[in-house]
Amino acid sequence: MRRALFWFAVVIILVGFLWPIVWVYVTSLKSVADIFRPEKLVFSPTLYNYRYLVTVRPSIMEFRNALIITFASTALVMAVSLPAAYSFSRFNTGGGHLLFITISTRMFPGVVAALPFFFLFRNMGLLDTHIGLVLLYLYFNMSFATFLLYGFFREIPEELEHSAMVDGYSRLATFRKVIFPLIRPGAAVTTIFCLIWAWNEFFFAFLFTRRVARTVSVGLAVFWGSVEIQWGPMAAMMSLAILPTLAAAWFMQRFIIRGLTFGAVKG
């Protein structure tokens, strides 16, 4: 009896968490008429909505833009954060204050950054460009990446480095030969998190792109036109947009909580 009750609760929880995700895929396979008839649970699936994304309103550009911006910004973030995090963890550069300032950018309301940069970018002609959004995502992800990497660096015992340097390696060579192989898993986790944040980000993308550099998130919002919401194609695009993040959530289970809490909780 207790077991039955337990499984009943588990099933309810699973349905609660999965239902909206499943519904994205169900809706994306429905025909135009079926989308407006929720009472029809059994329907004949169609790929009409996916074809719509290819032919009627091509969305390939939005995916391309999002991919370019996501990967470019993540590469930049790692290039900035990796050395900085190393410096923070080994030399305690700035006595902790600098690290705290870095992390506090994550508390900033998005509008505090959006307002000045909107005018700056407008003057510099960076609105609706890939570079503009890449720079914003650098700001957006940098503090998070630095702090997470800081935690990973802290786990590498300093003695390893000392012994390598006693053996005659320079600081740079030590980093390349000893530290980097050890930090690689942590760096991979951080990279994936940055990729996901940049991929999902909507606020900056919505304000700073119009047509040329429009990302997937903004493309989704465009289906909500002035007259009607095109639920079918929108669901089809959603199903494609959330697929990589769903896969990441599944494969990174061990690290998600650690990443989200900036390393404070090891899930």
Add this chain to the structure above:
Amino acid sequence: MLNRGDKVGVEREPVKLRGRKTVWQLLTGEKYIRWALVVPLLIVLAAFMFYPLFYCLYMSFQFYVLRKPSVFIGMENYRMVLHDMVFWLALGRTFYVLVVSIAVELALGMGIALLLNREFKGQNTIRGVCLLPLLISPLAMSLMWNYMLHVQFGIVNQVMVWIGLDRVEWFASPKTAIYCIMLISIWQWTPFSIFVILAGLKGMPKDALEAANVDGASRWFIFRKLTLPSLMPLIIIVILLRTMWLIRIFDPLYGTTRGGVGTELLDWMVYRIAFVFFDVGKAGALAIFSLYITIVLCAVLFRQLMKALGAAR
């Protein structure tokens, strides 16, 4: 891993040539490398943190509506904001959403974590499924919830009809719309609470629990006196991080009511004044307020966290 003499000669810095170091050698030398490594970060920080901050501060003392020269008006923007009923309503609503969402998330998270904190068949699969909502695009899910809660085409209303209830226009009334937005955010972030608490439950000292069991303490007593205090730091971490994120909530609003129907929260208001009315001065003042509130809230929570950590040790 490293053998003595392994390519040492190649990697070693050349023996010092007094006063003839190149810049590269200077930067990678022991003395300056710590700063050389953080320079890129400092540049980004200066450009992306201090510039916007000072710009907002400066603009908050100006009257500047697009395409007209700005005029210095002192504290007028702040006075206007403080006398604006809409601001206070948005602020109150933001706090309401904060308190209710975080309370519900923690309660649900605690319940589900206690439920899942045992060995059972397929536990890894089930935990994995529970994690799925966390990383999904919030905008996509908000739009999906908007569709699911639709009065005619939504599955939620359809289910309500099937079990004999009336259809509800969820996003049409200020009474329900704000709860729908909370629901979206709670749906997405309850897994966060679950897994943070689960991590805490796994780290609980087993001997204390056993001792309490042997002494015949009731479950409620154990939970209140043993489990809850040791989880306190983690609960405060959840509250702290969720406050940081919730205060900037934007996507669920954009995906559903777009700030209408009595759901305008603080950040949406700043967005509206900045990018719909382009009243830059007032938006700057509001942004500074929003930042200030975040910092105060987080500082208070951070102190609580430190206190709880001290007590847990």
